[in-house]
Amino acid sequence: MKSKLKSDNNFFYKYLLLWNRFKNYKGGLIGFYLFLVVIFIALFVPFLPLCDPYSIKFQSFLPPSFSHPFGTDEMGRDIFSRVLWGSRTSLSVGFGAALVSSIVGVLFGSLAGYVGGKLDELLSRIIDIFLMIPAFFLILLIVAIYGSSIYYVMLVIGLTTWPSTARIVRAQILSLKEREFIYAQKVIGSSTFRILFVHLIPNSIQPIFANSILQVASAILLEAGLSFLGLGDPNVVSWGKMIYSGTSYIFTSWWIAFFPGIAIVVTVASLNLIGDALVTILSPKTEERGAYA
């Protein structure tokens, strides 16, 4: 409560405040801890005492056991190790795509919002058009015929999901640019570039933050869907791809498709829980209610 007396513009302080409020959301907190576990695994999996996820030296179709907690797959690879390694692929596709989407979205959105006029009209129209193209079919087509390396998948997902970010940023910038501090910057003669990148965009980041986390979640699901259609990158371990190959053996070796699916659910749910809590916290309604009481 004393926070009000401190500077409102302190970036890190803002996030500390955010965290203080976030802590009260149990679901979000659970999601956050789950996510820490997933991140930990993704970062440190090379140092964990695991079998080589690519090695095909084991017997195929071993059911879960002490030495292979999740069993082995059709080529004799250790599924436990593959599930853990798969976190890297999923997270990098998720974050990569969300990053691409955020960069493009922020650029388009802030330009449209700040410059306004004809340009805004044009960019808004482009955003509308992109919003109305069925993204999954488009991604599917591009990945199917142009190739399926994970960088490609990231890029394509990012480039087809940016419009929602752009919309949020545009609205944010529209309301921010009328504020006094921006007016002050204009009066003292700051360049448009400076105003945009130093003042406007950093101040409109918070709402995008929640949206981006949800985008990471949906990108992970998208990648899994693509891999499930056999369109994943063969050089990395991907949960969707594991489910795809497990589909063939669902009758006899359920564990091949089961565990990667659980991994997806856990990862995506953790992100959704965090994102949902953030959306609730950051929505203006909640803020109003907080102030009212």
Next chain:
Amino acid sequence: MEWKDYLLRRSAQLLLTVFFALIINFLIINLAPGDPAALMAGELATKEYIEAVRERWGLNKPIPERLVSYLLNVLQGNLGYSYTYLQSVSTLIAERIPVTLLLTLTSSIIAFFVGLLLAVKTSQKAFSKVDLFVSNVMLTIYSIPSFWLGLMLIGIFGVALRIFPTSGMVNVRSTGSGVFLILDIAYHSILPIVTLATIQVPIYYKIARNTIVEQSSEDYVSTFLMAGMSTSSIFKKYVLRNSLLPPVTVFALHLGYVLSGAALVEVVFGWPGMGRLLLSAVYSRDYPLIMGIYLVTSITVSLANFFVDILYTLLDPRVRYK
């Protein structure tokens, strides 16, 4: 007058969107590496033979020329002929639409009502343990990949318990007619519909719950409360009515994806719908068919958006024509 202008402007926008979507798709498809003629010609074909196939389908012409003639054809309502099915694309698509709609529409409607009902039940005790629990469970369900859920349902109900068929739309051995055919299709559609509905319930639940919670703390609620109205009457008469619009909007927007939204589930359940038609078209490089499916799906999405906007202006007079 204002209304008429708005309608006109919005329609123009709709056409523009579809037009651009069409061009983008055309370019993506036709600039892609790979030669449909070579695929059509088969493995032991000679070069001369492939050239003949290319000529037959007009693939030897330059891309701008193909684009223009395609657009002209579309304007006349001609989506062209499928390379692989040798049938008009519109017939092929028209055949698949009801098949897919059966899954998507039914599941969306079920999901809408289940989500709404759950939301009504839990939102009256907003922020209670039950409410938070249900909310988090919903978020978790929302995180399940549809194809995986379908696969697991097949594993449990189709393979282990043998209660439901695992694939297809009818039992071919005894293709019935009339009521029996309908029952057979209904029976085959249960698992895919359950899968699709489960995935969608959280969407409607979330929007309905949040709206109801939000509406429950609106000023008019305390106005009526202070006027002596019981909480339950306020909820029934006012809160619910005020909370309907957002879920209905989401529902309507989702209708835009009725054709493309079930692709993965169709694959899992061997359901002969649009999604599978597209996949097979992509793999056999059936350009006219791919284009046709994209066109139709873009139109549905745009139309859904269009109607939502129009409905909004009709249902919620707060919205002004922008």
Next chain:
Amino acid sequence: MNLLELNEISVEYQLGKNNILALSNVSFSMYPKEILGILGESGSGKSTLALTIMRALPKNARIIGGEVIFNGKNLLNLSEDELNSIRWKEISIIPQNSMNSLSPVHKIRDQLRDILLLHEPKLDEKEAINIMEEKLRLANISEDVLDKFPHQLSGGMRQRILIAASLLCNPEIIIADEPTTGLDVVTQYQILKELKNLQSAKGFSMMIISHDISVISNTSHRTVVMYGGKVVEIGPSDSVVGSPLHPYTRMLLEVQMEISKKTQNELHSRTNFNKLHKSVGVNFAHHSGCPFVQRCPFATEKCKTEAPTLLKVNNDHYVSCFLFNK
């Protein structure tokens, strides 16, 4: 004789893990046929007060003590049904005007009728409409609005509808919560005048809640000044405005004068408005001492540890400050 009597009311809000005291031992009475003004800045607890009387507090609020006596009955002890028979019929409220004080998707007619029929279930359609139209005329607004939606009306019209709504069942007490907020100056003036006229014509009692000292001084017979959830000064309006006792009341008057010196433009400028509010931040966190201690120019050590009580200074004029505690 007191029409309404508030005794030692305390209300707290639960915010996360913290409990915040919004009203602390508030006591005062309301006489028949008077206009009582409640003056205080946002956060002073004045709206909470209105909601407490109506027992319509939000879910995270809790009445921790005190009583509201009306016609010899403690409203806080009544069952929901008993209460509902008093609400609107005996005590009605003109809620704080906002876009959504009325349901945005229902016509005015339906909403007013629902309220009316709650208390007069025997009325037939025509009688109900007659009553509604009559009240609308009283509130100086045409009957056409019955077939409109709230958003189709201007702020002033909505306010008038809320006034008409409050009159529906001819209550003895009407509580007007910030009746003029968000309206332009001309409309403000008109509405206040009409309210005053109505009161004198109909003879009900009215409680006007406002942060605007001029609203209170122009309308009310007596004024209650609140700060930080406590009553700091009570007295006849002339006396409170003419010779304010409490340092806070004095400060409010000074701010008011400063503002009136400035141009109209600046008055409406958001910046100034925000600044004013920012500088008058309220600290709820205290549980002992005077709520105003942090901003009081006359604060002593005693003020930090002990809470002053209401003390009669002269005829009907009470103040809660150690300055007068001689």
Next chain:
Amino acid sequence: MRTSIVGAVIALLLTISLTSPLVVSQGLTPKLGGTLVVIQVGDPKSFNPDAQVDDMGFPIFQNLFNKLVTLDIDYNIIPDLAYKWDVSSDGLTYTFYLYKNATWHDGVPVTAWDVKWTFETINKSKGIAYSWIKASNIKSIDVIDNYTVKFILKQPFAAFLSFLGWYGTFVMPKHMYSNYSDWLDPKNPALQKPVGSGPFKFVEWVKGDHVTLEANPNYFKGQPYLDKLVFKIIPDANTALSSFLAGEGDVLAVRPPFSEIPKLNSTSGVIVRSRATPSQWYIGFNLLRYPFNDRTLRLAIAYAINRSYVIEKAMSGYGFPARGGYTSAIKWAFNSNAALPNYNVTLANKLLDDAGYKLGPDGIRQTPNGTKLSIKYTYFTTGPETEAIGVVLKEQLKKIGIEVTLEGLEIGAWEQKVVKNRDFDIALCDGFQGPDPDNMRSRFALGAYLNFANYSNVEYYDLLQNASVTTDFSTRQKLYWKAQEIFVHDLAYIPLVDLVAFYIWKTEFHGLPWESAGKVNYNSYALTWWEKGKSIEPEYIVFLKNNALAIVIVLVIIIGVVVAYKVTKKKWSGKTTS
């Protein structure tokens, strides 16, 4: 252990093959009626059987149409519309004598004019068989009379009959097509509702779900036993399998996941049979690109690949390691002496060391030119095996210091990149190598479109070219054998796996195409019948036949009792009388 698994699988394959249903069906006579549901992967493209490649339509066409001659399950040429044929001694003239009672499903007789029209249209409209029957090599098609037709070739073509019996050579009804200038004119109803001459007639096609045929009572070789033949379309192998197990199909023509085969084999009421097919998985090197033009490198790679291990890991053990330069399934043409290098990592490493491919610090070799030996394996994503083969190759080539990355492409993109642009290092391909070894010429030889490795050994080309015009069987065989020796020496391509085909069906059906060698084509259900159908003979005769033993026993007992009675009666009466 690896060998033991392969051994076990081969043993299993043998037992599957040996436990022939013929044993079961012996002593039973065919019955009439019933529906056979064949589960297959996809929809036919159209019902013009000769216009386009259509692997999904083909098994259906095989039941709807007839060719002049056809191939049975062993790829032997057997009569179809032609009950006999003559080949002139110079190999230039082929005369076919047609069945006189053959009619189209609409009642119009099938004549030599239909044959002439079909093959002239294949030539003119570039039908799918244009390439392999060498349509431009046909000088003329002469109708001798309504039921005799003569093909005159410009040059001898030894594989002509085999290819005539194979694919895209169905005789089509001239009267249905002659009104349209284009045989793919979408307005032609015959493209959606075909009129054939085969044992089954078309009923309906529900796209994405099934194609239904019914028995043709007027079939010139006699009415088939079944009432209905349904091709149920299920693209996904698992769902196909589960539908089959759930009783929704009788013949599973969608290959189930390998892991399910032992289980299927032990399911009661289900028969699994397997046989080697003339199809192979092979990899090709980009000979236009350094260092793959170095034979030593290719040889080392060939030594480094353990083909049995590939089969074990990538195909769950189902398949036979490729042995030489051609598929071993076409026995007469296969040269077992032209053997591929046998797995030998030490030798492979030595070859590379000697040729100057030095190991780098990261365990990856460098070419003599100093570039890293990191190669791309380009495959098409039509099924899980293509990637799995890559995973195994990656692991195996790692042992000789070659790094492999996988590049999976949709088949059209693969075709563009590999075949057309030659932009690859090594690529995986598969394909049918029958019905005649002339296939090698269209696949691997100089100038062939599919020769993506750019293999251009002129000697190899000449041998195949000669063989294709040689009519003498043993000369031809020798030419092919020699060609295979060159092929395995050059190693532009390394064959990996001979594919195994599975035949999976319900025991209650008999006389399936793979049980009817020498009688019907390898997809024809004309002789298939259902145990639970109606008997052809009157009920009482069947009853007598089926219960002959019991009847005899009962009769014997009755006679015995009577005789015994008589005898004892005599005795008794004898006693009393005596």
